[in-house]
Amino acid sequence: MNNWFKFVCFTLLAIFNAKINAQDKIIVGEKESVFSKILNENREIWIHLPKTYNDNSINPAKYPVIYLLDGEINFEYYAGMTDFLSKPPYADIPECIVVGIKNTERTRDLTPTKSQKKSPVNPNITLFSDSGGSENFTKFIQEELKPFIHKKYRAQDYSVLVGHSFGGLFAIHTFLTHPEAFNAYVANDPSLWWDNKVLISKTKDYLEKNKKFPAKKSLYVTQADNEEQQKNWDSDMTQAIDEFRTIVEKNGTLNYKHRFFEGEVHGTVSYPGNYEALKFVFKGFRTNIKEFAKNPGLLEEEYKRFSDTVGAEFIPSEPYLNVIIKFMKSNGFKESETYFMNVKNKLYPKTK
Amino acid sequence: MNNWFKFVCFTLLAIFNAKINAQDKIIVGEKESVFSKILNENREIWIHLPKTYNDNSINPAKYPVIYLLDGEINFEYYAGMTDFLSKPPYADIPECIVVGIKNTERTRDLTPTKSQKKSPVNPNITLFSDSGGSENFTKFIQEELKPFIHKKYRAQDYSVLVGHSFGGLFAIHTFLTHPEAFNAYVANDPSLWWDNKVLISKTKDYLEKNKKFPAKKSLYVTQADNEEQQKNWDSDMTQAIDEFRTIVEKNGTLNYKHRFFEGEVHGTVSYPGNYEALKFVFKGFRTNIKEFAKNPGLLEEEYKRFSDTVGAEFIPSEPYLNVIIKFMKSNGFKESETYFMNVKNKLYPKTK
Numbered sequence: 001m002n003n004w005f006k007f008v009c010f011t012l013l014a015i016f017n018a019k020i021n022a023q024d025k026i027i028v029g030e031k032e033s034v035f036s037k038i039l040n041e042n043r044e045i046w047i048h049l050p051k052t053y054n055d056n057s058i059n060p061a062k063y064p065v066i067y068l069l070d071g072e073i074n075f076e077y078y079a080g081m082t083d084f085l086s087k088p089p090y091a092d093i094p095e096c097i098v099v100g101i102k103n104t105e106r107t108r109d110l111t112p113t114k115s116q117k118k119s120p121v122n123p124n125i126t127l128f129s130d131s132g133g134s135e136n137f138t139k140f141i142q143e144e145l146k147p148f149i150h151k152k153y154r155a156q157d158y159s160v161l162v163g164h165s166f167g168g169l170f171a172i173h174t175f176l177t178h179p180e181a182f183n184a185y186v187a188n189d190p191s192l193w194w195d196n197k198v199l200i201s202k203t204k205d206y207l208e209k210n211k212k213f214p215a216k217k218s219l220y221v222t223q224a225d226n227e228e229q230q231k232n233w234d235s236d237m238t239q240a241i242d243e244f245r246t247i248v249e250k251n252g253t254l255n256y257k258h259r260f261f262e263g264e265v266h267g268t269v270s271y272p273g274n275y276e277a278l279k280f281v282f283k284g285f286r287t288n289i290k291e292f293a294k295n296p297g298l299l300e301e302e303y304k305r306f307s308d309t310v311g312a313e314f315i316p317s318e319p320y321l322n323v324i325i326k327f328m329k330s331n332g333f334k335e336s337e338t339y340f341m342n343v344k345n346k347l348y349p350k351t352k
Numbered sequence: 353m354n355n356w357f358k359f360v361c362f363t364l365l366a367i368f369n370a371k372i373n374a375q376d377k378i379i380v381g382e383k384e385s386v387f388s389k390i391l392n393e394n395r396e397i398w399i400h401l402p403k404t405y406n407d408n409s410i411n412p413a414k415y416p417v418i419y420l421l422d423g424e425i426n427f428e429y430y431a432g433m434t435d436f437l438s439k440p441p442y443a444d445i446p447e448c449i450v451v452g453i454k455n456t457e458r459t460r461d462l463t464p465t466k467s468q469k470k471s472p473v474n475p476n477i478t479l480f481s482d483s484g485g486s487e488n489f490t491k492f493i494q495e496e497l498k499p500f501i502h503k504k505y506r507a508q509d510y511s512v513l514v515g516h517s518f519g520g521l522f523a524i525h526t527f528l529t530h531p532e533a534f535n536a537y538v539a540n541d542p543s544l545w546w547d548n549k550v551l552i553s554k555t556k557d558y559l560e561k562n563k564k565f566p567a568k569k570s571l572y573v574t575q576a577d578n579e580e581q582q583k584n585w586d587s588d589m590t591q592a593i594d595e596f597r598t599i600v601e602k603n604g605t606l607n608y609k610h611r612f613f614e615g616e617v618h619g620t621v622s623y624p625g626n627y628e629a630l631k632f633v634f635k636g637f638r639t640n641i642k643e644f645a646k647n648p649g650l651l652e653e654e655y656k657r658f659s660d661t662v663g664a665e666f667i668p669s670e671p672y673l674n675v676i677i678k679f680m681k682s683n684g685f686k687e688s689e690t691y692f693m694n695v696k697n698k699l700y701p702k703t704k
Contacts, residue, residue, distance in 0.1 A: 004360075007360065008359065011360065011363040023383075024383045024384075025379045026379065026380050026398055026400075026428065027378065027379055028378050028379075028380050028428055028432075029377070030377055031375075031378065074436070075378065075432075076380055076428075076431065076432030076435060076436075078432070079378075079428065079429075079432070080428030080430070080432050081429045081623065083428060083429075084426070084428075084623055085620070090620075263631075265442070267439075267442050268444065271627060272627060279615075
């Protein structure tokens with residue numbers, strides 16, 4: 001029994017240690033695995049939940065979802081960025097769930113057509129022989145990944161797709177072929193040079209057929225300072241993005257912005273680009289707490305206006321209402337305090 | 353015995369679960385606690401180690417250290433950002449250890465003088481009654497935190513101090529009073545209005561006494577688009593930063609940059625500011641792998657030039673040398689491959 005006792009003590013200690021260790025880590029996400037029948041493989045997905053997601057003092061809320069390509073490269077700063085930008089009282093964006101998608105066969109998944117190329121460095125090597133699978137990959141996201149996310153997490157019916165390079169190409173292809181799939185699309189330095197600029201032709205075709213882009217959708221395109229790149233084989237990168245810009249800017253129905261980033265190269269443009277893109281996509285979301293003291297009705301007006309603009313319902317979050325109520329209380333705005341207590345009771349009737 | 357057996361099985365399962373759980377998390381840092389005799393309190397410190405820190409396939413290396421104030425607000429995106437910017441082959445910065453310092457008494461620690469103020473909203477409340485402790489806080493960092501970091505982690509003798517608002521005030525105060533403490537200082541929208549612009553006077557005093565700023569030190573100051581702020585009680589924010597800029601720009605010895613961020617407010621400027629600041633501080637660090645094929649000697653030349661500029665020794669990391677060697681090998685640059693194998697053997701003799 002003595003040995004058993006030692007063993008049990010040891011295991012208890014080990015559990016205790018493991019728990020202590022977990023508490024001592026700064027965790028920005030969790031890994032999930034989704035088996036895709038469409039792609040016939042397991043896909044690793046990294047999930048970031050907002051700070052208030054598991055806060056027991058508030059009612060369970062739903063959150064917009066950002067689908068982030070090249071998860072293994074972008075997830076960590078991106079997750080931190082969404083928390084930083086959604087901090088009350090001056091949140092530029094709502095709190096979001098971030099779904100980072102890790103690559104398996106990047107070229108296969110992110111390119112819209114099969115297009116091979118001899119390596120400019122070694123002509124014996126054929127590049128992109130497995131290209132052309134993006135329609136399948138969109139199908140995976142729409143029919144397998146999104147249902148998984150909505151089943152497992154409290155996801156709002158508002159989503160953003162974010163990609164870079166081939167991922168940007170994929171975002172624009174998805175926008176052209178399935179514009180209803182996401183509310184907003186972000187394409188950082190997209191590889192629109194792909195396959196003799198096949199997406200430029202597709203964009204023209206789209207507009208010929210549909211006359212205009214769907215309303216209430218956003219597209220943000222960043223362009224790197226590719227002076228260095230010009231010397232390389234993909235020098236038509238810049239030219240293709242410019243061409244796309246000219247076509248889209250002529251069509252005013254889309255909430256579109258193109259931004260050139262001076263001093264950023266193809267490999268770095270995503271970091272500032274993703275930040276500016278989120279501020280663009282959620283433009284109008286930010287409200288000014290100080291204005292509500294004398295005009296409390298403004299809060300709901302502004303959320304209604306923003307919801308109309310983006311074509312999806314956004315309501316003030318319970319944590320934000322708590323911050324507003326606290327502000328009114330501590331500054332002696334009695335009437336406004338009562339007003340916002342009523343708003344809170346209306347929006348979150350089962351207040352804990 | 354049956355119950356004992358069940359219990360043991362259960363605990364084993366729990367350990368197994370805890371381990372599995374830890375593997376399933378995206379972890380960007382670990383929490384440490386340092387007891388400060390100087391401040392007479394425990395301080396929570398968040399540590400981010402670079403991706404290669406525990407890579408057993410390379411020799412243990414040392415890394416520059418970034419001390420980040422307001423750790424609880426900035427740590428997560430900042431940690432991800434340093435990994436993003438230091439990715440080979442086109443790394444803009446070296447891999448870094450990030451040390452996030454969590455606040456206890458923020459005003460006490462970050463303000464250089466005791467200066468009270470009546471609240472503009474409620475005159476019965478006195479603000480900043482515990483201000484004036486920044487000299488003590490610098491002492492804590494220099495005499496307690498840095499030795500702790502150097503004892504526990506492989507820290508290079510190169511460090512950066514990063515702060516925002518009162519933290520920016522603290523960074524500039526530390527630069528003026530202990531310029532030798534850090535190699536580079538980053539001040540995001542610093543509260544130079546503090547105590548009738550006491551740091552403006554201190555800057556003038558410093559230059560009167562020392563004639564010029566120390567060489568090989570960097571200071572990056574960001575300024576938010578504080579139009580909104582102008583309406584508030586700290587409207588002298590902008591004016592004080594402008595005044596500081598004028599004084600410092602007249603003195604050419606400092607590697608100084610001031611940047612105004614259009615559209616960024618006081619609360620958001622740190623995100624783009626910290627990115628631009630790191631690119632400024634490590635300007636010249638980035639090398640172009642393609643140029644080394646025909647001119648392999650360039651690598652060491654460029655590292656020597658960068659080291660001279662910043663006054664600290666930087667050498668090509670082993671992972672970067674591995675990337676270079678692989679590039680030379682796969683593109684058939686035999687001579688350069690041998691050259692870089694020799695560089696690697698020289699710099700990392702105990703190659704595994």
